Amino acid sequence: MTAKAPFWREKTLDEMTRAEWESLCDGCGRCCLHKLRDEDTDRIAYTNVACRLLDGDTCRCKDYANRKKRVPDCVRLTPKRLAKIDWLPPTCAYRLVAEGKDLPWWHPLVSGSAETVHEAGVSVRGRTVAERAAGDFEDHVVSWPGKWPAKARMPPVVKDRRRPG
Template identity: 55%
Template structure:
């Protein structure tokens, strides 16, 4: 059995290609979120960023996203800890926390569709933020269920 890079390297030791390959393509980090000012709880919605491709569950212009979405956050090994809104199933977060990749992750299955078959992605479940009259209208699409940890979902059958 070959040694897998995510099992032998720290996040800081990964090449850019290895780092980028960790993205599972669930789309959860591309959703509009709000933070409750009183409780500091993060409220996810089923409204996606204007650059998100809801069929591919990927950014439609990843290389230039900061030009069109200036507040888009670039994930780096050094900022994961402060991004408490990141999904519990996210490979970046899981590896940072010393947890293994979920069994449905494409680096385990060899298939980028496994995240969708497992029911973890938001494919076909969101609307584009450009369809809203006001950004605050995204709260009408609050999706508390997206806060649950989806990393060990039983639904996955390869």
């Protein structure tokens, strides 16, 4: 008897239920960082400035249900919008699935733990500046949100507990 493949390998983003869609979010918080777009080149610059609704510890929205009312320019991801968005980080599960790729080892749907996204160095935990304290966002341009952390690329080494050392 073969195990059924996980839903993200079986379904397109359009075919997913709302619960499946929502569970794709790994809770990294990278999409909740402010980004700057150069008017001349159209290039995106990531900042470490967090949206005022981002909880810097959990890396989740403090008021997800009402985020559009409280932050009008917050983007609600949908499969249709996803095709036009160029600023999602390369680690984003929505982006990975849309590109036909699998979820990485640290994604909570794979690992079974919401903490692995933090352990792998993918989340924004401990790396952000509050929106209201940031001043000029251009002073907070960083490259890491647009990159894969080295720890996130390979599964963690698990020590064999049966042998010392």
